[in-house]
Amino acid sequence: MALLTYNGVGITAMAGAVPRRVINNYEYTEFFPADQVKEVVDKVGVFERRFADEKTCSSDLCYAAAEKLIADNDIDRSEIDLLIFLSQTPDYRMPATSIILQDRLGLPSSCIAFDIQMGCAGFCYALSVAYSMMQNGNLRKALVLDGETRSKVYSPRDRRSAFIFGDAGVAALVEKDDKFGQSWFSINSDGSRHDLIMIKGGGYRNPSSVETLTEKVVDEYGNMRSDEQGYMRGGDVFNFVIREIPRNIKQTLEASGVDKDSIDYIVFHQANNFINSYIAKKMKLDTAKIPHTIEKYGNTSSVSVPLTIVSELKDKLAGNKQLLLSAFGVGMSWVTGIVSFTDCHISDIVEVENGQPIE
């Protein structure tokens, strides 16, 4: 396996932002009867999530998180030499949202900025790219911004995806320091399953047209969506995940030589509670070590791993900690990261409305 290994680089600060609007899932009954909604909600374990308003994009959530991080840690903006924006809900088809954020955050024009377009497994991609570039030696600080507005992607009339997703953004500051131990990343791809989770229309293979924008009944259960909205073959995703994720975690532990019991926290992608509980049970993991936010923020795609760290581990990362990060998603793509944390400073989560942080 291709195992990426890093030394002396780590996350020194994190901050998160969520839209102000809270969706109470039991009351999300505009399109389905309350008893059906309850059945789905109880199974997926998403009781609340946040929906961005019309004026709030992923970039606005990341901007709010980044400003909070910069203010709380008294960061000199001129020292930020790298900005990575990770999202599948960018502001525009072009230019890259990262470039716009460079200006909006007041970063120097010498700052390297680019987007990474990956789904639920994305955070470890962005982190490993930042770690790689930091090891070049000439960069001082890197800002990894990870944002999603999944609420704008899925049909509220498709019960297979209508009750799961939420919106959020996270900022992570990456720096070099000998205090950080080693980190490892295993990153994997299976394009033969690219049609398990997909938005078929609106790209260049199937450009936007009246046809792609027309809402249709898509299955025997009467679920409705257009080809410009996402779909998910949940059963087949589940089949894939319950085999590949335990295997990849075991392989990564073995290849890194890290003892499973020395891991302080295991942070899973918050897909839904059914999948996460099943994996924990199957792998006989200590659930006290597994923080979760699925119940209050839902599945926020690539943001769910760092958001869970920001929300649940705020006061638990003093000293040296070792976290195992595990995520999977559209592609299919899946990752395991074993990441060293040392005195990471985590800010309180900020709320965003009309594209602006609420003071």
Place this chain on the structure above:
Amino acid sequence: MEIKEFIEKFAEAIEVEDASALTAQTAFHDLEEWSSLSVMLLIAFFDEEFEKEVAEKQIREAVTIQDLYNLVTA
């Protein structure tokens, strides 16, 4: 696993309260308890009990409980 036990465990998996009404010939898609979520529950059941991967499509194409039994015991 015999078909009788399979039917009981199937009922438990998709949360059918009265398993006594089920037979090998029951068309499970017509059960009141059957929903789009049941596919996930069945996949978990097949993995746990049989360590078998059964695709969504195979579950969709199966008609009776016997068909499901054949999928995992074949």
